[in-house]
Amino acid sequence: MxxxxxxxxxxxxxxxxxxxxxxxxxxxxxxxxxxxxxGAKIEQLLERGFLEEVKRGEA
Amino acid sequence: MAKRSGLxxxxxxxxxxxxxxxxxxxxxxxxxxxAEVTALNKSAIERVLLLSDGQxxxxxxFDNAALAAHAALSGLLTTDRGVMWxxxxxxxxxxxxxxxxxxxxxxTRGADKSLAGVVACLGQGSELTxxxxxTSGQDTFASAGSGSSKDDGTQADAVTITSSSVANPTLIxxxxxxxxxxxDSILIAGHxxxxxxxxxxxxxxxxxxTTFTIPVNVTVGGSGxxxxxxxxxxxxxxxxxxxxxxxxxxxxxxxxxxxDSTWTTLLSFTAVxxxxxxxxxxxxxxxxxxxxxWIATTGTFTDLDLALAxxxxxxxxxxxxx
Numbered sequence: 369m370x371x372x373x374x375x376x377x378x379x380x381x382x383x384x385x386x387x388x389x390x391x392x393x394x395x396x397x398x399x400x401x402x403x404x405x406x407g408a409k410i411e412q413l414l415e416r417g418f419l420e421e422v423k424r425g426e427a
Numbered sequence: 428m429a430k431r432s433g434l435x436x437x438x439x440x441x442x443x444x445x446x447x448x449x450x451x452x453x454x455x456x457x458x459x460x461x462a463e464v465t466a467l468n469k470s471a472i473e474r475v476l477l478l479s480d481g482q483x484x485x486x487x488x489f490d491n492a493a494l495a496a497h498a499a500l501s502g503l504l505t506t507d508r509g510v511m512w513x514x515x516x517x518x519x520x521x522x523x524x525x526x527x528x529x530x531x532x533x534x535t536r537g538a539d540k541s542l543a544g545v546v547a548c549l550g551q552g553s554e555l556t557x558x559x560x561x562t563s564g565q566d567t568f569a570s571a572g573s574g575s576s577k578d579d580g581t582q583a584d585a586v587t588i589t590s591s592s593v594a595n596p597t598l599i600x601x602x603x604x605x606x607x608x609x610x611d612s613i614l615i616a617g618h619x620x621x622x623x624x625x626x627x628x629x630x631x632x633x634x635x636x637t638t639f640t641i642p643v644n645v646t647v648g649g650s651g652x653x654x655x656x657x658x659x660x661x662x663x664x665x666x667x668x669x670x671x672x673x674x675x676x677x678x679x680x681x682x683x684x685x686x687d688s689t690w691t692t693l694l695s696f697t698a699v700x701x702x703x704x705x706x707x708x709x710x711x712x713x714x715x716x717x718x719x720x721w722i723a724t725t726g727t728f729t730d731l732d733l734a735l736a737x738x739x740x741x742x743x744x745x746x747x748x749x
Contacts, residue, residue: 380693390682411629411630
């Protein structure tokens with residue numbers, strides 16, 4: 369089953385040239401495609417608007 | 428923390444490190460106006476708090492070396508100045524911070540030939556903020572990266588959990604009023620019997636004063652243990668002092684995390700190019716702030732020297748950052 373894909377959002381209004389998420393050494397900017405790394409807990413990121421799920425056919 | 432002396436303190440203004448030039452802090456205060464509004468049916472005075480102010484006055488020795496007191500203070504800049512009085516050189520040390528107008532640079536030449544100055548800084552729209560340091564006094568970032576994480580721990584007393592339900596998301600029932608709001612981060616500890624285990628950090632969706640859900644698919648319900656709030660809800664105020672940059676243009680950010688592994692950018696200070704330092708900036712962010720904080724720097728640069736302090740907002744603050 370393919371992994372779900374998300375788009376990174378910017379609920380805190382961080383400037384465009386600054387990343388929004390960091391897990392380990394990896395960073396993601398607003399608008400980046402985000403495929404959760406193994407073991408990453410993303411529920412809070414979804415709850416607070418940092419991630420938006422890409423529905424099938426939208427990616 | 429414990430009782431301590433005033434030894435080994437640090438002082439910054441506008442990014443200038445004057446720790447070696449400032450001899451005393453004469454006054455650091457936030458006086459507040461008070462209106463007496465006693466009604467006819469009261470037998471003692473009632474008071475309403477009015478505007479707060481910030482003041483920080485310090486004494487300095489004359490020093491006209493590069494980047495020392497005379498260079499920092501003699502210009503009597505009319506622009507706002509960020510002032511930071513750090514109580515030590517460790518992460519977590521207290522720091523009094525103020526966004527201020529520097530109003531004087533006054534000197535006395537004593538009969539003993541001493542040369543002593545006094546400088547007063549008056550708050551510019553905000554009170555003197557009692558922060559904690561997120562740097563070890565002054566830290567150096569050789570290149571882009573992150574500092575050490577600071578764990579601000581739990582933010583409320585633990586509440587006993589009665590049960591977790593078989594559901595997705597699982598329903599948690601507390602033994603007492605939990606006091607949570609949707610979006611809070613909690614730490615569950617000592618909960619037994621559930622599949623999967625629920626101990627760890629979660630984000631809650633509140634249903635009632637004693638129930639909430641967490642986004643876990645529970646197939647066998649559990650019982651017992653406690654939950655503790657680990658996020659705060661009233662934003663953050665942060666003060667940055669950029670002392671020196673060897674080359675390049677760094678951007679300083681603060682990131683927060685509920686679990687010390689997944690980080691989100693909480694706020695970003697203005698990028699500073701080599702040659703534009705020393706400089707200082709005050710920034711705020713609103714809303715829920717997670718348990719762990721650290722500094723992260725981005726951009727291409729070498730050897731950034733900085734000091735950074737922050738304060739988590741509270742519901743009783745004059746300015747609501749929730």
